[in-house]
Amino acid sequence: MLVYIARRVLLMIPTIFLISIISFVAIQLPPGDFMTSYVAGLRTMGENIEQEAIDNLRERYGLGQPVYVQYIKWISGIILRGDWGQSMEWQKPVKDLIGERILLTVVLSLVSLLVSWFIAIPIGVYSATHQYSILDYVMSIISFIGVGVPGFLLALIIMYFAQTRLNLNVGGLFSQEYINAPWSVERVIDMLKHLWIPVLILAVEGTAGGIRTTRANLLDELNKPYVELARAKGLSEWKLIWKYPVRIALNPFFSTVGWSLASLISGATLISVVLSLQTTGPMQLRALTSQDMYLAGSFLLILSVLTVIGTLISDILLAWVDPRIRLEK
Amino acid sequence: MKQDQLLIAIKNLKTYFFLDEGTVRALDGVDFDIWRGQTIGVVGESGCGKSVTARSILRIVPRPGRIVDGTITFYRRLHDNGAGQIEEIDLTKLDPTGPEMRNIRGAEIALVPQEPMASLSPVHTIGNQICEAIMLHQKVGKEEARVKAIEMLDRAGFPQPKQRIDSYPHQLSGGLRQRAVIAMGLSCHPSLLIADEPTTALDVTTEAQILRLMRSLQHDLGMAIMFITHNLGVVAQMCEDVVVMYMGRIVEEAPVDDIFHNPKHPYTQALLRSIPRLGQKTKERRQLESIRGTVPDPYTRPRGCAFHPRCTQRIRGVCDQTEPPWLEVEPGHKVRCVLYG
Incomplete structure (x- = not known):
């Protein structure tokens, strides 16, 4: 019984790893990103946001980088520091938001x-x-x-x-x-x-x-x-x-x-x-x-x-x- | 036989199944007696009412079946006073799920079912299932029940009962499962053991072992056995008396030797002709016979003698018109056929 459970737990690790990749890619699939819709939202409200500020934000979230870099940033944060990242919409850490x-x-x-x-x-x-x-x-x-x-x-x-x-x-x-x-x-x-x-x-x-x-x-x-x-x-x-x-x-x-x-x-x-x-x-x-x-x-x-x-x-x-x-x- | 040796007297027992398609008269007036310590064989083709008879005695006829008429008198020996007083109980009058019937079921009358695999719960150990029966009918605790269960398994020829009592049914072979079921049935020392085709699901070697076991246990414990089977070879080996059933009625009843050497009813004769015998072919050079036709549709019972459509000796105008009488042709040998009237 214990061997059975241990084997099942070990098998879970690659499964979860695979799932995490797939879910991350799935989120990235639609065109554009949060910044695009965020900036567009601000512009329609008449506010002007400087390109530099946008770039800063992009840099902070790693938006300009390839998908795998973003993925590694995200997943290593979760595993190493328990940091689930920042919700862009709520401007709050995800951890506090969903806990x-x-x-x-x-x-x-x-x-x-x-x-x-x-x-x-x-x-x-x-x-x-x-x-x-x-x-x-x-x-x-x-x-x-x-x-x-x-x-x-x-x-x-x-x-x-x-x-x-x-x-x-x-x-x-x-x-x-x-x-x-x-x-x-x-x-x-x-x-x-x-x-x-x-x-x-x-x-x-x-x-x-x-x-x-x-x-x-x-x-x-x-x-x-x-x-x-x-x-x-x-x-x-x-x-x-x-x-x-x-x-x-x-x-x-x-x-x-x-x-x-x-x-x-x-x-x-x-x-x-x-x-x-x-x-x-x-x-x-x-x-x-x-x-x-x-x-x-x-x-x-x-x-x-x-x-x-x-x-x-x-x-x-x-x-x-x-x-x-x-x-x- | 002395009257106080009577164990069960079945009179005019009728058990019908009320289905949407019609009423099936599974038992249509069955009479026979079971004596203490007797081994009585009940034989017949599938659907003749053998198993329903067993379930009627145990009062576990499944819905929509019901006992509609007749009596099953159980002569219970009261153990506690030495005088050997006997109490008469009509089982058909008891509530099938009430405490009185449940005290008899399993304790006085036990069942060894047909399929040992399906008859044991797959998710409980055999020890659990045997101890349950013991604790139900005897005032003993868990520990003592377990000791008794191990002892019973041992008697039933179950190897290493102490180590294997906690096995699950699927870990055991068919023969071992049947030994466990027999141990369960005998655990409360019943006065009647109903064995409903107990060896049908087993191979011939195991079958022989189980039959030998049942005989020796009967010898030791002194109970009566009602042995239901369609295997006449088993009957010859096991039984003292035989009841032959056809379409819910008994057509012949006799001591086992008379059934084999002097069968009266054409149905019994046909059944016996359909058994292969070693050496027979070379001597008589004849083909193995089977009984012509099949058992009629249970909803429409033929008029007169139910066997007449398949009978080689039928008398036109008699067999298909009148109910054959129940005749005692020799002492202890009864037959339901007009040929002997």
Whole structure:
């Protein structure tokens, strides 16, 4: 097991290296650079900027140099000094800019992921063990609606009702006075007050999908002979269902943790835009459109690394729950 | 046989499957008795109701199947008082998932299933799965259950049980898996072991070993075995009495020697003709026979005797019209056929 993990970790290094090159090149592909659009923006506003100043800025960011020099500057900064570069648009170090947002995003996504699993798995199990019962049909209809309705639409609807009927302030993750305040107990409480709406919206989608997955997988397992033999042993239905077929039916949940990790950061962008949440999604979107290359590059790199790590975690989890994988040579 | 040796009496058992396409009468009035310590073979082609009989006794008939009529009386020996008192329980009246039935299932009546690979959970060790059965029916802790499991594995001829009890099913060969399943079935000393084609998935060498093992365990533990198979060779080797089933009914019941040397029912006779015998070809120079036709569509049972469309001795106007009677032609030898009326 340890050898397996070590080998997988070693393999991750070239993968991440390759990904970092590709993401950096991808950012450079569109014509022009941030300075071009920055200067153009200033000129349209009537301001004149001297060529010398522009050149200084270009020099500072290494914009005039070949792509590989820029890449080496960028990646060595990250690896050697933990310096993710300067966001050109925000005039702030990338590290300061995305640090808090990543934390918020992870909290939001993780909570909604867990909430959706806790709801989806029991309902899925019930649906499968009571296939074609009335409650199964009701749950199926609800989950199909949940899968079908796009999150941003749900966000708009919930926002409308929360605002007009419940008189709640629903935009964002914090009240006005806490947005830029340092972390404190009050700020956390304030966040929790705001958190439930995005969690609810994100969880609806996750739950609906989770119910369908659990139900379908469990139905496949329920008629397997090992379930029948467990029943023939005299185990109670409840115990045998949870111990045997559910355990195997949940494998897809473990194997998708890998993707969930990346979508923790990038997912829910649309919903975050609609709800104006201070998460990473909207900022990443903005950085890409404005060619803010260090910011965008950092995002791409973090996402890729998370995907790679997530895949590793998935594999380890799967090997942990399924001895057939663990013991394979 | 003395009446107190009766273990299970099945009377007019009917188990139907209610499917969208129609009702399948998987068991359509089955009667037979199982005595303590007896080995009874249940034979027949695929789909004749052998496995459904087993599942009906265990009350684990899968949906949409249901026992619609009949009784399965289980004569439970109360161990705690020395008088050997016997309690009569009609299994068909119990809630299949209720505690009473679950106390009998696994403890008094155990199952050895057909496919040892698929019948063990792939993600739990065999030790875990055997200990679970022991702890369920005996008041013992984890440690003691493990000791008992190792002892049972050892009895089942499982090599190095102490070291290998924590193996996963996929690490074991088919024969070892079946030994583990047998150990599991016997772990609570049942009075009846239902073996549902326990050697079908094994090669002949392993099959012979497993059969020998089951006989010696039966000798030691004194349980009855209901041996379900389509292999008449296995029946000859294992069983004292044989029940022949066709389309959800018993067509012949007799001691094993009578079945082989003096079969009455045309179906039994046809089954026996379809077994290859060593040396037979050179002596009699005849081709191996198979039974004409196939088992009829389960939704439409033929009128009269269900076997008449395939029977070589059918009497037109009789077999396709009237239900054949259940006749005792010799003591202990019963047959359902008009030829002996």
